[in-house]
Amino acid sequence: MFSEYLETARFAAAAAAKVIDQYYGRELEVETKSDRSPVTEADTAAEKIIRGIISERYPDHGFYGEETGRSGGGDFLWLVDPIDGTKSFIRHYPFFSTQIALSFKNELVVGVSNAPWFGEQAWAARGLGAYLNDARISVSDCAELSQATLSSGNIASLAASDRWPGFGKLLTQVHRTRGYGDFYHYHLLASGRIDVVVESDVNILDIAALCVIVEEAGGRISDLDLAAIGMETSTVLATNGRLHERVKEYL
Numbered sequence: 001m002f003s004e005y006l007e008t009a010r011f012a013a014a015a016a017a018k019v020i021d022q023y024y025g026r027e028l029e030v031e032t033k034s035d036r037s038p039v040t041e042a043d044t045a046a047e048k049i050i051r052g053i054i055s056e057r058y059p060d061h062g063f064y065g066e067e068t069g070r071s072g073g074g075d076f077l078w079l080v081d082p083i084d085g086t087k088s089f090i091r092h093y094p095f096f097s098t099q100i101a102l103s104f105k106n107e108l109v110v111g112v113s114n115a116p117w118f119g120e121q122a123w124a125a126r127g128l129g130a131y132l133n134d135a136r137i138s139v140s141d142c143a144e145l146s147q148a149t150l151s152s153g154n155i156a157s158l159a160a161s162d163r164w165p166g167f168g169k170l171l172t173q174v175h176r177t178r179g180y181g182d183f184y185h186y187h188l189l190a191s192g193r194i195d196v197v198v199e200s201d202v203n204i205l206d207i208a209a210l211c212v213i214v215e216e217a218g219g220r221i222s223d224l225d226l227a228a229i230g231m232e233t234s235t236v237l238a239t240n241g242r243l244h245e246r247v248k249e250y251l
Helices: 003-023 041-057 086-090 164-173 182-190 204-216 244-248
Strands: 062-065 069-071 076-084 097-104 107-115 120-125 129-132 135-137 149-153 176-178 196-199 220-222 236-239
Touching: 003 041, 003 076, 003 097, 003 107, 003 120, 041 062, 041 076, 041 097, 076 086, 076 204, 097 182, 097 204, 107 182, 107 204, 120 182, 120 204, 129 182, 129 204, 149 182, 182 196, 182 204, 182 236, 204 220, 204 236, 236 244
Parallel strands: 062 076, 149 176, 149 196
Antiparallel strands: 062 069, 076 097, 097 107, 107 120, 120 129, 129 135, 196 236, 220 236
């Protein structure tokens, strides 16, 4: 059912990449939004291209973009962050991506995470599996914290909360810790190269596409209280599924 929408998301991501390429590596004027995050003309130009493609194909669908806001309604809602990792983009290193997801009746059903500058594109749709650079992927079968690799990112609010001591104990239980961040640690998790991701300062546009990819790869993703991912989600616990409840005990 969702393969057509997946094709549209991948097409829109590729079109946005062509736009972003025109700006990457250049010195750009940077504005600061109300949430203190940066935005450039590349962000807005890429989102305009994505919005145009989607609205032309599906004029009745809703659209929620990082730069242009939310419009429309109905059962279908596209969620888009044209450049997730704008700070990396501004500083000229390729740790950024385009995130495009589709929600149908409040369920995330399509996700594309495109980072050609980093050499990876991941995508998934409900019932169709998850893929990375055209290869089918799945999460690891790691079942012991002592053998697990954990990646964390955006954890300022976690550090300021009463979860912090437990997180510290968790770090002593796993095999190794890293901070791959942004799209990349979700790509690693979905493809079985790491086992746990913890974040505490995100919004739905950062993670919507990645949720579909992780779950279609056989993993589990929730907030830190094990609640389902939704429009107001700001924390993430993502695992290969086998470790989810065990990690939660520390948080």
